[in-house]
Structures are given as C-alpha cells and as structure tokens.
Amino acid sequence: MAALDTPAGAKPLSGRRRPRVTGAAQATIFAVALILFFTPLVASAAFGFTLPGKGFTLDSLDVAVQNTSFLPQLSSTLQLAALSTLASLLLLVPTLLFLHLRAPRMLPLTEWLSVVPYVVPAIALVSGANLFFRNMAPGFLVSTYSLVPFYMVLTLPLVYRTLDAGIRALDIRTLFAASASLGATPLQTLARIILPNLRASMLGASLLSCALVLGEYALASLLLHSTFPVFMVQVGMNQPRAAAALSFLSIVVTWLLLAALSGASAKRTRKSGPARSTRQTSKDLPTQESTPAEQSSATKGISR
Secondary structure (H helix, E strand, O other): HHHHHHOOOOOHHHHHHOOOOHHHHHHHHHHHHHHHHHHHHHHHHHHEEEEEOOOOOOOOHHHHHOOOOOHHHHHHHHHHHHHHHHHHHHHHHHHHHHHHHHHHHHHHHHHOOOOOOHHHOOHHHHHHHHHHHHHHOOOHHHHOHHHHHHHHHHHHHHHHOOOOOOHHHOOHHHHHHHHHHHHOHHHHHHHHHHHHHHHHHHHHHHHHHHHHHOOOOOHHHOOOOOOOHHHHHHHHOOOOOHHHHHHHHHHHHHHHHHHHHHHHHHHHHHHHHHHHHHHHHHHHHHOEEEEEHHHHHHHHHHHO
C-alpha cells in the first residue's frame, strides 16, 4: 500500500536527509575564524613589543608603566569594575526572582527595557545625565565613583540576559514551595538553594560586566574622568607602541582570568555532580518495605 500511495519517480520523505557540514568544511571555517580573530592581536603584539633595529624589547612597555598615572588609574578602574558588578548583581538578582515568582507577565517588558542601552548612545546618556545632575546634585559627577551607575546601565543587557537564562533553567516556584513545605523561610531558600544553583550564571554575568568596564572609554572620556582605557588613549597619542603593548596585555590578562574562573567553576561542578546525583537518586527511590495493611490488601486482591 505504501508503494501505491507514493507517486512514481518521487523519493520517500524518510530518505531525505539534511545537508551536513563535512569535517573539512568545519576545519576551514574554524581556521578562518582563528585567523580573523588572532591577526589583530598578533599585529598589536608585534607592533608594541618590537622596535626598528632592536627587535623584541620591553622599552615601550617600561615607559608606560613608569608613568605616575599608571597605577592610580589602573586601581580606580579595577575598583569601578568590582563595584559595578556587585551593584548589578544586588539589583538584578532579587528583581528577576521577584518577576519570575510574582509578576511573570512583566518579563517581556523588562526584557525589552534591558535592550535600551544598546539603542541609546553614550553621548546621549551623558548629556541627559549632565542636565539632570547639574540641577539635582551638582557635585555627584565630580567623583570617579559616579561612573558606577553609568556602567550598570551599560552592562545591563549582558547581565540581565545571563541571569535570566540561569533563572529560567531552574524551576524556582517548585523549589520555593518544596522548601517552604519543609519549614524553610524564603531567605533560607534563597541563600541555601537558589543562589548556589545560580552560581554559574552569576559568575558569567560578573565576568562579562568586568570585561566591559575594563575596556570602556566613551563614558569616562565624556565625563572627564581618568580611567585605564583613557590612560591608554592618552599614552597612544605620543607613544603608540606603548599603547599597543598595554592593550595586548590587558586582553591576555582578561582571557587568563576568564579561563581560570571558568575552569574552577567546571571543576567544582564535576566534583559535586556525582555526589549530588547519588543523593538525589537515593532520595527519589521508593522504599521497598510495605505495611501489614498493604500486604493484606494485596493478598485479598490476588485471592479475588
């Protein structure tokens, strides 16, 4: 019957296969991506760590490091990155948990609002903030720490989506209900169950936030603050090789930090995974013992 239903000359649907990318094509795509990604870095390193007639040298880097503004601006940028990341997590984690638990219909609106920093340019944000704070708090923009709320707005799309993806992977309503049935308070549930399960997403959001803050130039420059990216641009005006060397080292250090934290998180997950799964399986297994009433009912059922 199947042969009669199939038109002559037509191939059955089960025989159709989607085109697959061969190993050679995958290797080619991967090689092209590596070339496009690493060529600027290699060129920056070659330009920053070499001098005509000397070859490889660290003279250009020594000149930049010996600058009196190097360490203060680097330390201030690290502080801004840490404060911005901590403030973003303290603001967004409770907000997203509340939205997922109490107001899930508001999630599409908040997700749309989180993309607004991509639409509004930095110069428009700074201009509006200048007009507002000059009338409300004239001395606020004088401090370097005034960059923290601007960096929070700038990193909002990345931090929001990373945390939202981690929360969506958890059934937090069931976790809160099960924890409450065992006598735990909401704060205990948050501290002992929710936050440990959100550790990976919080770590990813922190890394993205720190990486973005360490390389942000436009906001600090428009607000006339001295940070490490502004220092690199100022050095590059007179010593372009020193600026190239500093930018290369900052990228390498950021990569190493990301790799170290990711490796530590993966190692912790591999260690705790089997033990957790074993404990969970032992809890989920039904008990084999039966009560005398159940045994008698089963015997009556068999006799019937």
